[in-house]
Amino acid sequence: MSMSALLSALRGAGRQQLSVSTVATRQTTGSHVLRIDGYTQVSKLVGKDKRMRLETISVGGHDWRINCYPNGYSWTKYEGSHISLFIKKASHREAEEDPTIKVEASILDQAGMPSYTKTIPEIRASACTHIHGFGWNRFISHKDLDEEKHLKDDCLAILFDLTVVTKECTEVALLPEPTVWAPASWPSELHGQLVEAIWNKEKPDVTIKVGGETFVAHRWMLEARSPVLKEDLSLTSDLHVANMDAEVFKTLLQFIYTDSPPLVEEATTPEKLLVAADRYRLDKLKLACEEALCRHVSLDSVAATLVLAERHCCPVLRGACMRFLSSPGNLEAVVASDGFELLKTGCPSALLELVVNKVMRQEQ
Template sequence: MSTSALLSALRVGGRQKISASSFGARAQATGSHVFRIHRFTQVREKVANGAAIQSGTFGVGGHDWRVKCYPNGNAEEDRGCISLFLQNASHAKTGDAMAGYKLSILDKSWKPSRTRSTDEHHFMGRGWGWDKFMKLEELDKEKHLQDDCLSVLCDVTVDTGLRTEDYTDEVAAAEELTKAPPPFPVHGIAEAIWNRQEPDVKIEVGDGQTLAAHRWVLEAGSPVFKADLALAPNDTVAELRVGDMDADVCKALLRFMYTNSPPPELESMAGRLLVAADRYELEQLKLACEEALCKNIDTSSVTAALALAERHGCTVLRKAGMRFLSSPGNLDVVLASSDGLEKLKTSCPSALLELLDKKRPLNEQLISTRV
C-alpha cells in the first residue's frame, strides 16, 4: 500500500492531522557534464594510442568526477576507436562511490547520437567505461564534428545511501484533494468511483483552477494522459498543468472519461472541446463534437468549421462543410462577405482547391481577384 493510500485509510477513521515518515528509500543525486574537445582532428593526430585527454572535474553526490577520452583507443587492440571512461576523481578524499552513468556523443543539434549506459558500478580510483565506444570511421564531420569539435555528454546518478522521507507535502496534497468536489455532477458508476476511492491527480487548468481526478481513469481513457503521468511516482499525488484549456472544457473532458457521455452544454463548447478531445486522443468525444458542430453550420460558421476540420483531421465535419458550400446560394453568400474568400484561402486551402474543381464561378472570381 502506498503512503498516500495508508494516510487516506487512517483519515477515514477520524484522524485529520496526520504526518508520516519512512526509512529505507535510497537517496540519489544526479548531474550532467558536457566535455567539448575542440580541433578534434588535430588532437587525434597528436595524441598517441593509450594516451587520454580529460575533462575538468564536476561534482555529483558528494564526489568529484571527470570524463577521460582516448582519441585513438585505450590499448593496442582499441586502435581505430574512441575510448570513453568516467572516473571518480576525488576517491582519495571522498572514498568509494556507487553510481550509474551514461556517456553520449552529441550531434550538431546537441542530441545524443551514440549512447552507452550502465545502471550501477562500484567506483574506486579507477574509471569505468568502454574501450570501443565508437569507431573513428563512424564519426561524421557534418553530424558529429561541427567546427571540428567533439562534444561528449556525461549523465551521472550517485547512490547517496538510505534516507528518511518526510511526507508532509504529500499529506497536504492528499488533504486538499480529499476535500475537492467532483468536477462534474456524479451519478451511477462515476459516483461509485468517487465515493470508493479518493482522487490522486491534481489538474491545474489555464484559468488557475485546480480539478481533481483519478489516475487510473485518466490512464485507461487517454494514452496522452498515460504518458504525462508516467513520470509521476505512483505513491504520490500527481500534478498536471494544462495551460491551454479552461476549466469548463476540462470538466467536460473529465465527465466524458468517467461517464462516456458528453456534457449537456456540448453545442456551446463543441469547438473548444473538439480541440481538447483531439489532443488527448478521445476519438468518441471528438466525433460527438463534430456532429454537434455539423448541426449548426451556416454561412457565418462554415469557414471556421472547415478550418477546424483541416487542423484536427475531422472527416465528418469537413464533409458537412463541403456539402453546405456545394449549394450555390450558400457559396455566394460566403464569397460576398468582405473576407469570405480570403478566409477560405488561408484557413482551409484544401477545401478551396476542391471547390475550384467543382465551381467555375469561384474560379473566375479568384482570377479577377488576382488581377
C-alpha cells in the first residue's frame, strides 16, 4: 500500500491529523584505489612491521582510513611474507551510530580489472576501531604476486570497495486537516426556491454547448456573475465552450445560479473545477476548490498540485503545498520520485525557494 493510500484510509476512519515516521536503511558505497609505484623499492623502504597510513576517506557519513603493511603486520608468523590490509574507522563522534559495513579489496590487473579479491562480509563498524583496524593479516603472499599480472612495471594497484549501511529515521510532518470553506448564510432549500423563481419569471435566452451537451441559461445572470462570460456574450447568444467536460460546466452553472460551492469531491474532480473557476473568474468557487485540494496533499500528489497552484495563481493551495514540502523528509522524498521532474519544469521558482529555505534552516 502506498503512503497516500494508507493516509487516505486512516483519514477515512476519522484520523484527520496525522504524522508519519519512516525507518529505513540507506546503503552507500565508496571506492578508493591504492596505487604503489615502484612497489619493490617502497616495500624495502617501509620495512617490516611498518604501515603506510593513507589519507582518510568519507563514506556513509563516517571517516575511514586504509592501513597497508607491505611486509605484513607484526606479532604473526607471516610477518615479512605477506601484504596485510586493514580498514580503520577514523571518526569517533559522541553518540555516533554503529553502522554495518562490507569491505572488498581487489588487486587490479593491467587492464584495471579485479584479478584477486577478498571480501569481509557484513560486520559492525565498531570492529574497525582497533589500533590497526579490521582486515586481513594475510591478504596475499609475496610469492603469489605475479609480475606480469599484478606488478607490471613494478606498479601495484589495489581497489577498495567500502559499503556502509546506516539506519535512517525520517519524520514526515503532514498537514492537519484544513477547515473547508462552506457558506453558512443560505439554507440549501432557499437556493432551490430562488432558482425556481428565476426560471419561472423568464425563459432562458442563452445556449451553451459543452462536450457534446447543450445547456440553457439567462444572459443577465451569466453577465452578472462572470466578467468572462459577459465579454463572451457581447458577441453571441450561442456559446461553444472548448476544453471542458460537460459535467464540470454543469457544476459551474449550478454555482453561478446558487452562489453555493458544491461538495467539490462529489461533484467532479477538484482540479478540473478549479481550472474552470479560474477561467471564468469565479473566485469563491476557486477558493472552495483550493481548500478541497488542500485536504488531499500527499507525497504522491504534491508536485502536480503545486504546479496547478502556480499555473492558476492559487495562494491558499500553494501555501499548503509549500508547507508540506518544507516538513522534514518530504522534499527529499519528492526529489527521489517522478515528481522532481514535474517541479523542475512546472514551477522552478517554487523549487528554488524550497531549496534555499532548506539550506538556510541547515545553516542556522
